[in-house]
Amino acid sequence: MIPKVFSPMLDSMLAISHNPAWLVLVVIVSTFMLEDLAIIGAAMLAASGRMQPELAFVATCCGMFIGDSALYLMGRGALIWPWLTRKFQHDMIQRQVAPLQQAPWHQLALIRCMPGLRTFGYIACGLARVPGLTFTVANVSSIIAWAAGLFGVAYWLGSQYAEQMHEWLWWLLPIALVIFIVGQRKLRQNIASTA
Structure with a gap:
């Protein structure tokens, strides 16, 4: 079991405001x-009743769209501003340009x-x-398809195991974050080594 001090901390962090905005x-x-x-976090908030599921899903999709669009616009901006072009000379970016020109979908x-x-x-x-x-x-x-699948599974698991997950949340979040970051680095290394 987690120390009792963490459970009130989680509750107080989530109760900063009762305003759903x-x-x-x-x-x-966070997206x-x-x-x-x-x-996954938005689905957990919805499963715990802190947000309406529809609102959590729409907020997630909006955040993803805003972030992706900003990256796309930075790439377009690099076509105009040479100082920005120099920032995007990374091999991972340059290798994707030709395939995107041939088959963008x-x-x-x-x-x-x-x-x-x-x-x-997206750059x-x-x-x-x-x-x-x-x-x-x-x-x-792609946002709707990807988010719907991941959100749906996380929401279902959160609804099924909400009580147990609340007790273990302070341990699961940092572990999930470390696993995710390590996985991202390994994926990038594998992609870089195969190119």
Whole structure:
């Protein structure tokens, strides 16, 4: 069991505000950092009754769309501003430009499914001059499909095991974060070594 001091800390952190707008903002901003964990976290908030499931899902999708669009726009901006172009000379970005020019829909679906490629991939979309409408439609479709699957599973598990998960949450979150970060690094290393 976790020390009793952690349970009240979790409750007080989540009760900073009773206004759902605060939790929506937290969910949106968290997607900019660790998208998949943000989806799972939003589902857990919904499963615990702190947010309406629909609101949590929409906030997650909005955050993902805002973050992806910002990366795309930075890539487009690099076509105009040379100082920004120099920032995006990373091999992971440059390797994705040609495939995105040839088959943007297919590549965008792959980028969504490969968490280690998202940041580089959406910047590469802008550099590859993927049309804005194509990017938006493909991105929204992939966001809804990816988030619905992950959110649905996390929400179902959270609803089934809410009481047990609440007790172990302070241990599970840091462990999940470390596993996620290590996994991302290994994935990037594997991709870099195979190229």
